Amino acid sequence: MSNIGLIIEERSRDIGSFLVGRLIPFRKKRMIGPFIFIDHMGPSKVGPTHFLDIGQHPHIGLSTLTYLFEGEIMHRDSIGTAQKITPGSVNWMTAGKGVVHTERTPGELRSGSEHVLHGFQIWVALPRELESMEPEFFHAEHTALPRWKDNEASYTLVAGEAYGKRSPVPVHSELFMVEIKCQDKYELDTTLLNLKGEIGVCIVEGYIEACGERIEQGNLLVSKEEDVCRLAMGEHTHVLLFGGKPFEEERYIFWNFVSSDKVKIEEAKKAWKEKQFKMVDGEKGYIPLPE
Incomplete structure (x- = not known):
């Protein structure tokens, strides 16, 4: 899903040990580890007459990770999945050689009052040898995710490995995604989390102090090197x-x-134009290929 109206826009700029930017991909940094796309949804008001309705669209070569703070989304895909995602749970869809899905406001929320939708849609590129794997879907309830506290901060391991813990989400490469919340000021030392590789910090709410600057919510910090990050x-x-x-x-x-192969992208473009992808049962909408 790429819901442009819900992206928080920020300029990218260089502040020393970090790049501060909008979302990925952006001009100075196209990926962070295997993460290739981050779409911050909301917070936006949904209903009673306008809803989230993303019709049938295809993916190849990636896994999508949906994580909500507020609201609900009904996911349906071409491998037969029908799964509602609620705050704190994870929907993880691996497209592999190709999958089609829809994302909509659930039926039970279409007759009530206005509500808030807020969360993240994230794309994780697959390793080259798995780009043509069979598509898969996995759902993890919020109770299945590792949670812990460090002084005034609470942690949730959404995906991958960190701090000696492992999320049940079946990722296909070395990665981590951790949610951290604090009520009072908190020194965040990423070296203690045993994080390997590139590091990004998306500020959902509040602010971060880094490199002598205060970075407000809506920004994405990208570490330029491993183990540089000591943030407040x-x-x-x-x-x-x-x-x-x-x-x-x-x-x-x-x-x-x-894809790591431009030919595969051209083949997918042609297949979608010619409606050769397997579609979602019970769905009739079709989002055309952008020209």
């Missing part, structure tokens, strides 16, 4: 920490397609 989280701050080991090969991206 401000009061009432909420961040997502993510990254991992980068791939050796370049990744190409067009619309919803990601």
Whole structure:
């Protein structure tokens, strides 16, 4: 999903040990570890007459990770999945050689009052040898995710490995995604989390102090080197920490397609135009390929 109206826009700029930017990909940094796309949804009001309705669209060569703070989304895909995601749980869809899905406001929320939708849609590129794997889907309830506290900060391991813990989400490469919240100021030392590879910090709420600057919510910090990050989280701050080991090969991206091979992207474009993808049962909408 790429819901442009819900992206928080920020300029990218260089502040020393970090790049501060909007989302990825952006001009100075196209990927953070295997993470190739970050879409911050909201917070936006949904209903009673306008809803989230992302019709049938395809993916190849990546896994999508949906993580919500507020609201609900109904996911349906071409491998037969119908799964509602609620705050704190994880929807993880691996497209591999190709999958089609839809994302909509659930039916039970279409007849009530206005509500808030807020969360993240994230794309994780697959290792080259798995880009053509069979598509898969996995859902993890919020109770299945590792959670712990460090002084005034609370942690949730959304995906991958960190701090000697492992999320049940079946990732396909070395990566991590950690949610951290604090009410009072908190020194965040990423070296203690045993994080490997590139590191990004998305400020959902509050602010971060880094390199002598105060970085407000809506920004994405990208570490330029491993183990550089010693950050101060401000009061009432909420961040997502993510990254991992980068791939050796370049990744190409067009619309919803990601691959290390431009030929595969051209083949996927042709297949979608000619409606050769398996579609979602019970769905009739079709989002055309961008020209």
